[in-house]
Amino acid sequence: MTAAPTTLAEPTAREERKPISRRGRRRRSRLVAIAFLLPALALNLLVIGGPTVSSIVYSFTDWNGITSPEFTGLENWTNLVQDESFWNAIGHNFIYLLIFLTVPLAMGLLGAFMLSRIRRGAGLFRVLFFIPYLLVSVITAQIWRNILDPEFGIASALNAIGIHWLDGVYFFADENLALYSVAFVDNWHFWGFLVVLFLAAMQGVDASQYEAARIDGANAWHEFWHVVLPGIRPTLTFALTIIAIGSLLVYDYPFILTGGGPAGATDVASLMVNRTAFLERDAGYASAMALALSVLSAIFLVLFGFLRRREEEV
Amino acid sequence: MATLTAAVRARRRRRPAERPPGGLGRTPISYAVLTLLGLFAILPVLVLLFNSLKTSLEIGTNPLGLPTSADFSNFAEAWRRGNMARGFANTAFLVVGTILGTWLMAGTAAYSLARLNPPAKRWIENYLFVIISLPVQMFIVPLFFLWVKLGLIDTLIGLVIIYVALNTPFSVLLLRTFLVGIPKELDEAARLDGANEWQIATRVIMPLSWPGFLTVGLVAGLGAYSELLFAVTFLIDVEKMPVATAFLQFSTGYSQLYNLVNAAGVIIVIPLIVLFLFMQRRFIAGLAASGTKG
Numbered sequence: 382m383t384a385a386p387t388t389l390a391e392p393t394a395r396e397e398r399k400p401i402s403r404r405g406r407r408r409r410s411r412l413v414a415i416a417f418l419l420p421a422l423a424l425n426l427l428v429i430g431g432p433t434v435s436s437i438v439y440s441f442t443d444w445n446g447i448t449s450p451e452f453t454g455l456e457n458w459t460n461l462v463q464d465e466s467f468w469n470a471i472g473h474n475f476i477y478l479l480i481f482l483t484v485p486l487a488m489g490l491l492g493a494f495m496l497s498r499i500r501r502g503a504g505l506f507r508v509l510f511f512i513p514y515l516l517v518s519v520i521t522a523q524i525w526r527n528i529l530d531p532e533f534g535i536a537s538a539l540n541a542i543g544i545h546w547l548d549g550v551y552f553f554a555d556e557n558l559a560l561y562s563v564a565f566v567d568n569w570h571f572w573g574f575l576v577v578l579f580l581a582a583m584q585g586v587d588a589s590q591y592e593a594a595r596i597d598g599a600n601a602w603h604e605f606w607h608v609v610l611p612g613i614r615p616t617l618t619f620a621l622t623i624i625a626i627g628s629l630l631v632y633d634y635p636f637i638l639t640g641g642g643p644a645g646a647t648d649v650a651s652l653m654v655n656r657t658a659f660l661e662r663d664a665g666y667a668s669a670m671a672l673a674l675s676v677l678s679a680i681f682l683v684l685f686g687f688l689r690r691r692e693e694e695v
Numbered sequence: 696m697a698t699l700t701a702a703v704r705a706r707r708r709r710r711p712a713e714r715p716p717g718g719l720g721r722t723p724i725s726y727a728v729l730t731l732l733g734l735f736a737i738l739p740v741l742v743l744l745f746n747s748l749k750t751s752l753e754i755g756t757n758p759l760g761l762p763t764s765a766d767f768s769n770f771a772e773a774w775r776r777g778n779m780a781r782g783f784a785n786t787a788f789l790v791v792g793t794i795l796g797t798w799l800m801a802g803t804a805a806y807s808l809a810r811l812n813p814p815a816k817r818w819i820e821n822y823l824f825v826i827i828s829l830p831v832q833m834f835i836v837p838l839f840f841l842w843v844k845l846g847l848i849d850t851l852i853g854l855v856i857i858y859v860a861l862n863t864p865f866s867v868l869l870l871r872t873f874l875v876g877i878p879k880e881l882d883e884a885a886r887l888d889g890a891n892e893w894q895i896a897t898r899v900i901m902p903l904s905w906p907g908f909l910t911v912g913l914v915a916g917l918g919a920y921s922e923l924l925f926a927v928t929f930l931i932d933v934e935k936m937p938v939a940t941a942f943l944q945f946s947t948g949y950s951q952l953y954n955l956v957n958a959a960g961v962i963i964v965i966p967l968i969v970l971f972l973f974m975q976r977r978f979i980a981g982l983a984a985s986g987t988k989g
Contacts, residue, residue, distance in 0.1 A: 410811060410812075411812075411813065411814065413811060413892050414807045414811035414812060414813035414814075415807075415813055415814070417803040417804065417806055417807035417811060417813075417892070417896075418803070418804050418807045418808070418813055418819065420799070420800055420803060420804070421800040421801065421803065421804035421863050421867060422804070422819070424800060424856070424859065424860045424863065425826065425860055425863060425864065427856075427860070428834070428838060428856065428857055428860035428861070429826055429829065429834050429860055429861075430826070431837075431841075432834035432835075432836075432837035432838040432841060433829065433833050433834045435837040436833055436834055436836060436837050439836070439837060446836075446839070446840040446843070447840070447843075488732065491728065491732070492728075492729070492732050495725040495728045495729050495732075496729065498722075498725050499725050499726065499729070502726075502729075506729050506732075506733050508971075508972070508975070509733040509736050509737050510732065510733065510736050511971070511978075511979070512736060512737065512740060512968065512971075513736050513739075513740065514982075515964075515967050515968060515971050515978075516740070516964055516967070517920070517921040517939045517942075517963060517964065517967070518921065518923055518939075519923065519939050519940075519942050519943045519946070519960075520743070520939075520942070520960040520963060520964050523743070523942075523946050523956060523957065523960050524739045524740065524742065524743045524960070525739065526946075527742065527743070527746060527953050527956075527957065528739060528742055528759065530758075530953075532755075533754050533755065533758050533951075533953055534758055534759070535758070535759060537755075537758045538758050538759045538760070569735075569736075569739065573736055574982065577979050581979075601722075626828075626830070629830075630830050630831070630832060632923070632924050633923050633924070636923070636924075636927070637923075637943060650832075651832055651924075654832050654835075654836070655835070655924075655928060658835075658836040658839065659839065659928065664836050664837075664840065667836050668836050668837070671830075671832040671833055671835070671836060672833070674830065674832050674833075675829070675830050675832065675833040678828075678830050679828075682828055
């Protein structure tokens with residue numbers, strides 16, 4: 382910037398531009414403003430905006446991704462309503478949602494509340510809780526595939542001390558266990574994030590409220606229920622939102638651990654969208670599926686949006 | 696700058712005292728619960744580490760415990776057999792490309808929104824909010840076939856373009872809040888000195904808003920390092936796969952050789968954990984703000 386003035390501010394040029402007045406300069410600065418915005422907007426339209434719109438259009442066609450699509454009206458949609466494998470997959474998404482709305486939420490709240498009550502060692506615990514969240518999903522999956530392996534994992538370790546409860550239990554290959562096992566692994570990865578999120582919110586709660594509760598003789602449970610929970614409600618709503626959306630769109634762990642198997646027992650909507658589009662080359666139908674999924678997640682967003690707004694009014 | 700970091704440090708030191716004084720807390724129960732939760736979080740990670748040091752024979756007899764002797768040859772073996780040098784080169788390209796691209800795209804756009812007063816500003820900001828909450832399934836199918844048509848499928852640059860586009864909306868909104876806070880008088884002064892918009896952006900504003908850029912870069916880089924869905928969908932050739940995606944292939948190829956696969960896993964995870972221990976606060980702030988991963 383030190384060199385700039387000598388090259389840019391030639392006195393004659395400045396003298397000449399003066400009469401153009403403010404309006405000219407304002408128009409020029411508008412152009413600059415647009416020029417700064419344009420790359421990001423163009424990229425966004427290319428990767429997200431454009432394909433989103435064409436996804437909606439393609440959902441009414443028999444597009445296979447390559448040849449030009451044929452308009453088929455509502456055929457994809459009537460097929461989708463009757464498609465049992467799609468409802469099977471969506472059903473798993475909702476089971477996932479139920480698990481995630483309870484287990485990690487409870488663990489996150491518990492961990493954060495306990496952390497907020499101690500001083501020594503809090504930093505260490507926070508690091509410990511957060512490390513699983515840092516791990517790449519393929520590594521997390523590998524860790525648990527190893528631990529839950531019937532031959533090289535916890536079952537064999539228990540055998541060494543004479544316990545045979547887990548002999549021949551295939552956590553990811555048993556139809557009745559696979560979905561819960563996958564959700565368990567995902568939960569192990571995720572809950573520490575909630576601890577950190579909730580802890581930050583709890584530290585923001587007005588300290589005088591704790592004092593007041595304590596003077597009233599509140600015990601830890603009362604304090605949690607009447608001071609902490611109301612105090613962190615906006616964060617709680619935020620957590621519910623990302624859990625709901627995350628459960629509807631979950632992809633990584635079912636893909637890595639089971640690929641949707643055995644016999645569709647862990648199939649989820651995102652897996653099905655990708656399979657239908659890229660393996661079966663039924664891109665039009667996959668678009669309809671994706672759109673249905675997006676509408677569902679939009680409903681959740683609006684729902685939690687309302688919840689948040691109501692809180693702000695209170 | 697020195698005064699700024701000093702101020703940050705001072706605030707950091709002051710923080711614990713501001714915490715709610717857990718009068719009932721500091722009870723043994725808190726520590727007991729926290730220890731249980733901490734073990735639940737960390738023991739599986741230790742199993743990964745322990746088993747990466749064992750021979751495959753030892754895993755059979757001692758599946759979860761401490762290794763009897765440290766066998767570091769697994770790491771060299773995994774590095775070689777998994778072709779991890781190539782994987783890390785691909786990952787480095789993805790991470791650096793994504794960070795630089797996001798800084799450029801989001802930085803310029805946020806600068807415009809925060810300081811240049813472009814037309815239709817509200818509309819653009821609302822558009823960004825909508826885009827952020829859009830699920831990737833909404834556009835991944837047409838995007839895939841568009842990438843086929845453009846010859847960007849199975850290329851790292853094609854993946855970088857996608858990652859930059861995915862990171863930009865959130866980053867614009869985050870950077871905007873940093874940029875709005877910088878006093879307008881500063882760029883007025885620079886403008887009077889004859890600096891143009893680009894010079895003002897890079898020499899005056901950037902140095903003052905680097906924490907925002909650091910957070911954005913961290914989120915974008917972490918995302919590129921660990922992303923799975925787009926990487927497995929848009930890359931076909933093993934030669935081009937980043938280290939995380941290549942690991943998936945490796946782990947299915949050598950599924951019973953837990954010592955080798957776990958060693959590869961440790962190699963992939965260590966950079967993340969080291970970075971986290973150095974930059975805890977920014978990690979947490981960034982990931983909480985983006986709230987997308989997971």
